[in-house]
Amino acid sequence: MHLDDRSPSDMPLSDPTSSSSSSGRFADQVEKLRAAPESVHPVTTISEKAVLRWTSDPAAKILREVFDGFDKSRLEVSIQPLAVSSTYLVDSGRPGPLRRISGGIHGNELCGPEAVLKLLEGYASGGRTLESGGVVLMLGNEGALLENKRYLDENLNRMMGKVSGVEGSEVGRAQALMSVLRGDLPELHKFAGQRQFALDLHSTSLPTPMFVWAERFHVAALEQLGVPNAVIHQLSTLPEDYQRTVQCYCTRNEVLCFTVECGQNTEEQTFLNATQTVDRFLQFSNAEPKTLAPQPLERLGLYVEDHRMTPGFQFTEHFKSFQFLRKGTEIARDNERVYIMKADGYLLFPHYDPPSLRIGKEETHMVAQKLK
Numbered sequence: 001m002h003l004d005d006r007s008p009s010d011m012p013l014s015d016p017t018s019s020s021s022s023s024g025r026f027a028d029q030v031e032k033l034r035a036a037p038e039s040v041h042p043v044t045t046i047s048e049k050a051v052l053r054w055t056s057d058p059a060a061k062i063l064r065e066v067f068d069g070f071d072k073s074r075l076e077v078s079i080q081p082l083a084v085s086s087t088y089l090v091d092s093g094r095p096g097p098l099r100r101i102s103g104g105i106h107g108n109e110l111c112g113p114e115a116v117l118k119l120l121e122g123y124a125s126g127g128r129t130l131e132s133g134g135v136v137l138m139l140g141n142e143g144a145l146l147e148n149k150r151y152l153d154e155n156l157n158r159m160m161g162k163v164s165g166v167e168g169s170e171v172g173r174a175q176a177l178m179s180v181l182r183g184d185l186p187e188l189h190k191f192a193g194q195r196q197f198a199l200d201l202h203s204t205s206l207p208t209p210m211f212v213w214a215e216r217f218h219v220a221a222l223e224q225l226g227v228p229n230a231v232i233h234q235l236s237t238l239p240e241d242y243q244r245t246v247q248c249y250c251t252r253n254e255v256l257c258f259t260v261e262c263g264q265n266t267e268e269q270t271f272l273n274a275t276q277t278v279d280r281f282l283q284f285s286n287a288e289p290k291t292l293a294p295q296p297l298e299r300l301g302l303y304v305e306d307h308r309m310t311p312g313f314q315f316t317e318h319f320k321s322f323q324f325l326r327k328g329t330e331i332a333r334d335n336e337r338v339y340i341m342k343a344d345g346y347l348l349f350p351h352y353d354p355p356s357l358r359i360g361k362e363e364t365h366m367v368a369q370k371l372k
């Protein structure tokens, strides 16, 4: 299936007379989330234990504890720590793809680290099999995980590919993780020439249905992956710092990467979504037999209004994330400039206060529009 290069204003518009069918399944999910009572992750599950561990122990130590607890003589796969801290290679000993699974690139998003930890425990206990190739398990921002913060000095997910001129505690970690992502460690060289995949797990501060950030050439793969909603972009049209995400770095290094937003940070469903996404990704990449049925995919095209935001920028009203807005709706003003919806679509993650409101950066807001 092919997506073309039409601008969002040329995208087919939905029928303005029908509110339910025009907003689609995605909008239904958003509304359901808004209506549902809050169900914060309960304290009795492995997830909560992991949350407590992530916030009270050095991240590397946690993985190390799990790793040291293995009876390695009984393992059917080999598991070895890589030279980069908090990263491990699980190796089937058979040729095949190299997959990377990362969590905690943002240190306050705990569903990913937990899914990584569970997977490591699964391989160690023999509860999971690995049919071919290898899986690299990675924790992202170790320092921020310790403090349960998105990042300490700089957003690690805007540092992949260019860290010159950037300072702070994330610089070294970004460089180390890039070497793992591009497979540039001696233990990973044997996978050169094999197919290369990555899954980067995230969650959101605002209520959001699960969706995957993907690029246009990913669409066929997305249908096999089976994550129900996709926001689709094109690397070359993204603002410069968005081109320095894990996903874009992978694309530039010929690694097929899915970035999945599993839901709101502390919701129980978010943790379940992360675990199930890992299952789907492993099946998709032939690490495990396929048992999960594909799901219909709703595709949204990403449009970034990337003018430089001045201190005069203000949203017209307090929109919610993924609020469905009609073509022509005024979204924001920045001094004389007025921003309107160029087609029906969803407003993604509107931020009202710095630093999330990115004054001086080349992005004012993001809109996702239904693709047909």
Ligand SMILES: [Zn+2]
Pocket (backbone or CB within 6 Å): 105, 106, 109, 202, 203
């Ligand atoms: Zn994130």
